[in-house]
Amino acid sequence: MTGKNVTLRLLDKADREILKLPRPVKGAIYDFQHKFKTNPDSAGLRLKRLQGHDKLHSARVNDEYRALLLRLADDDWLIVSVKHRKDVYTHLDRLTYSVNRVTGGIEYVDLQVVQEEVLAPAAPRPAAPAEPAEPAARQPLFANWSEQQLTDLGVAPSLVPVVAALTTEDQLLGLVEYAPQLTGEVLLALYDGKEYDDVLEQVTAPVAAPDPVDPEDFRAAVERPATIVTTTDDALREALEGEDFGRWKVFLHPTQAKLVTRDYSGPARVGGGPGTGKTIVALHRVKHLVERLPAGRTKPVLLTTYNKNLAADLRSRLLALGGETLLSRVEISHVDQLALRTVREAEPGNRKRIVDEAQAVREWRSLLDELGEDGWDAEFLHDEWTQVILGQAVTSRTDYFRARRAGRGRTVSRAERAEIWQLAERFTQRLDRIGVQTWDQIAERAAQLEAARARRIQDIDRRREEAGGLENVHVADGSGGWLRYRYRHIVVDEAQDLRPAHWKMLRAMTTPDRNDLFLVGDTHQRIYKNQVTLGSLGINIRGRSSKLSLSYRTTRQILRSALNVLGEEKYDDLDGSAETLAGYRSVLSGAVPDLHRLADWADEREAIAALIESWGEVPHEQIAIAVPTNDMAREVAYTLREHGIMALEIGPDGPLGDSGVHIGTMFRFKGLEYQRMIIAGVTDGLVPRAGVQQRRTTDPARHRTEMQRARSLLFVAATRARDSLDVFWHGEPSPFLKELIKVRPPVAA
Numbered sequence: 001m002t003g004k005n006v007t008l009r010l011l012d013k014a015d016r017e018i019l020k021l022p023r024p025v026k027g028a029i030y031d032f033q034h035k036f037k038t039n040p041d042s043a044g045l046r047l048k049r050l051q052g053h054d055k056l057h058s059a060r061v062n063d064e065y066r067a068l069l070l071r072l073a074d075d076d077w078l079i080v081s082v083k084h085r086k087d088v089y090t091h092l093d094r095l096t097y098s099v100n101r102v103t104g105g106i107e108y109v110d111l112q113v114v115q116e117e118v119l120a121p122a123a124p125r126p127a128a129p130a131e132p133a134e135p136a137a138r139q140p141l142f143a144n145w146s147e148q149q150l151t152d153l154g155v156a157p158s159l160v161p162v163v164a165a166l167t168t169e170d171q172l173l174g175l176v177e178y179a180p181q182l183t184g185e186v187l188l189a190l191y192d193g194k195e196y197d198d199v200l201e202q203v204t205a206p207v208a209a210p211d212p213v214d215p216e217d218f219r220a221a222v223e224r225p226a227t228i229v230t231t232t233d234d235a236l237r238e239a240l241e242g243e244d245f246g247r248w249k250v251f252l253h254p255t256q257a258k259l260v261t262r263d264y265s266g267p268a269r270v271g272g273g274p275g276t277g278k279t280i281v282a283l284h285r286v287k288h289l290v291e292r293l294p295a296g297r298t299k300p301v302l303l304t305t306y307n308k309n310l311a312a313d314l315r316s317r318l319l320a321l322g323g324e325t326l327l328s329r330v331e332i333s334h335v336d337q338l339a340l341r342t343v344r345e346a347e348p349g350n351r352k353r354i355v356d357e358a359q360a361v362r363e364w365r366s367l368l369d370e371l372g373e374d375g376w377d378a379e380f381l382h383d384e385w386t387q388v389i390l391g392q393a394v395t396s397r398t399d400y401f402r403a404r405r406a407g408r409g410r411t412v413s414r415a416e417r418a419e420i421w422q423l424a425e426r427f428t429q430r431l432d433r434i435g436v437q438t439w440d441q442i443a444e445r446a447a448q449l450e451a452a453r454a455r456r457i458q459d460i461d462r463r464r465e466e467a468g469g470l471e472n473v474h475v476a477d478g479s480g481g482w483l484r485y486r487y488r489h490i491v492v493d494e495a496q497d498l499r500p501a502h503w504k505m506l507r508a509m510t511t512p513d514r515n516d517l518f519l520v521g522d523t524h525q526r527i528y529k530n531q532v533t534l535g536s537l538g539i540n541i542r543g544r545s546s547k548l549s550l551s552y553r554t555t556r557q558i559l560r561s562a563l564n565v566l567g568e569e570k571y572d573d574l575d576g577s578a579e580t581l582a583g584y585r586s587v588l589s590g591a592v593p594d595l596h597r598l599a600d601w602a603d604e605r606e607a608i609a610a611l612i613e614s615w616g617e618v619p620h621e622q623i624a625i626a627v628p629t630n631d632m633a634r635e636v637a638y639t640l641r642e643h644g645i646m647a648l649e650i651g652p653d654g655p656l657g658d659s660g661v662h663i664g665t666m667f668r669f670k671g672l673e674y675q676r677m678i679i680a681g682v683t684d685g686l687v688p689r690a691g692v693q694q695r696r697t698t699d700p701a702r703h704r705t706e707m708q709r710a711r712s713l714l715f716v717a718a719t720r721a722r723d724s725l726d727v728f729w730h731g732e733p734s735p736f737l738k739e740l741i742k743v744r745p746p747v748a749a
């Protein structure tokens with residue numbers, strides 16, 4: 001009976017339909033797929049071709065429900081829908097499927113459902129008493145574009161007449177729900193005011209098939225990334241499992257899928273706005289790389305990110321994606337931990353305490369006080385030391401005189417450099433004396449150690465080549481194993497915030513070969529000072545850079561407000577060239593963010609508590625409040641507790657507890673997401689900090705970079721929101737809100 005090798009896949013829109021079905025039906029679908037794979041022709045399944053269709057079949061799921069399947073080849077089937085029996089046979093001519101000529105993907109559309117769910121609700125309203133000011137008949141939304149233009153953009157041809165009939169936003173949003181992915185993206189982009197050519201370039205071109213499409217070849221079509229389907233049994237089971245299964249594990253967007261599976265001739269980078277699935281792509285990429293490894297027990301793949309909390313999150317998501325088998329081949333560490341391990345391995349005696357940036361700046365201040373130096377600013381010196389001296393591995397005064405200080409703001413004279421050098425020497429001596437080290441020092445030391453190790457490996461390789469490829473030239477490393485690169489592949493998340501030394505370390509840790517480094521990150525979200533040019537650090541991503549642009553997290557309304565916060569700033573692509581968020585979009589819709597102006601900070605806190613109380617059932621862990629300072633975080637938490645609302649502060653390593661509203665400074669929200677996001681204290685002088693504004697005249701270059709970082713910080717906080725965003729301030733609003741307030745006046749206090 002089981003001799004057959006049947007492939008059964010599930011189209012992504014069918015899965016959405018299934019998720020809405022009653023639980024017992026889902027169970028029946030699970031049994032069905034099992035039986036179907038064993039033998040599609042078994043009598044109980046009643047598999048039959050539907051009248052008038054050559055590929056579309058129906059099969060029995062239970063007494064009431066039928067699966068509709070496309071037969072792609074003899075034993076290759078694709079579930080396109082699961083419907084109640086009574087809805088299947090009455091409108092057979094309204095079920096359409098085809099291969100999209102632009103993307104080459106398989107698309108299925110049930111025109112009857114579209115008619116009933118999208119167009120019919122807006123049918124003539126019951127006659128109301130005549131109102132004098134009855135608006136004129138509504139204009140079709142897409143009257144400006146011809147049929148040909150729409151199909152050229154990739155709109156499903158069977159939907160073109162429906163598109164022509166749309167007159168309201170509600171109808172459009174309804175259609176997006178039922179339409180194939182690209183149709184929805186194109187229509188929303190046009191509706192949101194994008195130019196035709198921009199939609200063609202930003203929305204359509206990235207998913208267009210590279211080769212000519214044969215619309216009859218469904219087998220070829222199902223293999224294209226544009227056909228969003230489950231591919232494996234596990235994925236299919238997962239998709240049927242329940243309400244909250246991770247769709248991200250199963251259905252990748254065509255642009256995501258391409259990046260995951262591409263073969264790169266060297267280091268590659270993926271950019272893209274917040275919520276576009278960069279982390280998801282990184283996780284799938286890791287899985288893809290592991291699946292191509294020869295069997296073994298080692299961990300040749302490194303997955304790394306900015307901090308401990310994010311690394312823990314990557315671990316749990318990777319586990320969800322591929323289980324222990326996948327985890328067993330992957331090392332997951334955050335970059336600082338990796339650097340520390342490298343240093344401790346080489347210098348086992350080094351047990352110096354590690355201080356963070358704020359403590360280091362305090363040490364600078366103490367040093368300046370003790371020396372009676374009041375001409376220097378501690379923060380400036382700290383940045384100069386980390387970014388120029390440590391950042392470029394400057395080891396002598398002469399080298400420092402020659403060092404490039406690009407992006408450092410004000411110029412320093414030769415005499416000043418001499419002074420800085422001397423102060424930096426005293427500073428490192430001071431750190432040594434009190435037995436502490438900074439993360440910058442650790443990263444730099446790790447980079448040096450790893451670079452030395454890589455040179456030794458290259459040296460061995462050379463000697464081996466000279467010896468005619470003999471394998472008997474070996475050198476042992478410190479741990480007794482033979483010296484080799486630590487990792488075959490490295491995947492980096494949050495790439496925009498790594499220090500130059502981290503990059504040098506990572507470069508030296510991995511075999512320079514195809515698919516060696518894969519970086520994802522968004523420079524618009526850079527909130528620390530580590531601007532880099534990867535090419536100058538030995539990581540050449542030229543020609544291997546791509547971008548994701550569809551947000552899976554944030555609604556169109558939130559996304560628009562968040563972009564507003566970035567203003568006219570310019571951003572880089574991690575490699576010295578410019579990068580923009582052109583094409584950044586969402587197909588999710590929701591409420592426009594609310595702005596709240598209050599008289600003072602105490603009123604703000606009360607208003608926040610009242611707002612959260614008004615949300616009733618929303619789980620508190622799904623609500624977050626981002627504020628400018630730690631003190632403000634504590635104060636908001638206090639007020640919430642006074643109102644009986646549990647509050648949880650987020651520390652450097654993540655939330656400090658299990659339940660309650662998450663509260664933290666904006667920095668803490670990197671990489672996280674919440675159903676409802678509140679940003680409070682967005683007041684002039686706090687966002688950005690007053691000190692930043694004061695530099696406008698004293699150090700304009702530094703003022704510019706700090707303003708940009710401050711904008712990015714607010715941008716990161718705003719784009720954590722899934723469904724709703726509320727922004728609060730007291731007194732004068734932050735200058736970053738100026739444009740937003742013009743289009744969206746604040747809610748009255």
Ligand SMILES: Nc1ncnc2c1ncn2[C@@H]1O[C@H](COP(=O)(O)OP(=O)(O)OP(=O)(O)O)[C@@H](O)[C@H]1O
Nearest residue numbers: 247248251252253274275276277278279280552671
């Ligand atoms: N193909 C997909 N299907 C379903 N959900 C997805 C998909 N891709 C991403 N998501 C969801 O979108 C959200 C954002 O994804 P992710 O965190 O990977 O984005 P990101 O680009 O790394 O964001 P950020 O830059 O803000 O950190 C997550 O909830 C993720 O599960």
